[in-house]
Amino acid sequence: MDGPPDQRTAHVSRPQYASDARAATMEFLEELRPAVSAHTADSLLLLVSELVANALRHGGGITALRLSAGHDTLDIGVEDPSSMLPQIRPPDLTGRTGGFGWPMIQQLADAVAAHPVEGGGKEIRVSLSR
Numbered sequence: 001m002d003g004p005p006d007q008r009t010a011h012v013s014r015p016q017y018a019s020d021a022r023a024a025t026m027e028f029l030e031e032l033r034p035a036v037s038a039h040t041a042d043s044l045l046l047l048v049s050e051l052v053a054n055a056l057r058h059g060g061g062i063t064a065l066r067l068s069a070g071h072d073t074l075d076i077g078v079e080d081p082s083s084m085l086p087q088i089r090p091p092d093l094t095g096r097t098g099g100f101g102w103p104m105i106q107q108l109a110d111a112v113a114a115h116p117v118e119g120g121g122k123e124i125r126v127s128l129s130r
Helices: 018-031 038-058 101-108
Strands: 009-013 064-069 073-080 111-116 122-129
Touching (some): 018 038, 038 073, 038 101
Antiparallel strands (some): 064 073, 073 122
């Protein structure tokens, strides 16, 4: 028996690299009871990787990565020091400048929101069905 479902499991970190964020996400996933499906775990890892990469590339770094799990959802919060909200831009089919990440995040997630944070910067919040 895996035990009762999480009431709310949370993990907060401040990764410097996308690889650090993926490692933190793997640790978070290992703590979940019951465990999520492989498909859900892969989706969570992809979302975290893309959100963190965007914060590093466009937001000036990461001030916090928050992962939490409720009975029905997995939630991601990524804070960065930039107040500039994500923008959709045409994909660059040459692969040099991107443009694929934000639409992918919106397609994979059940809910996506961007909010200013007190003291400056923003947080991108993403929810995924468990």
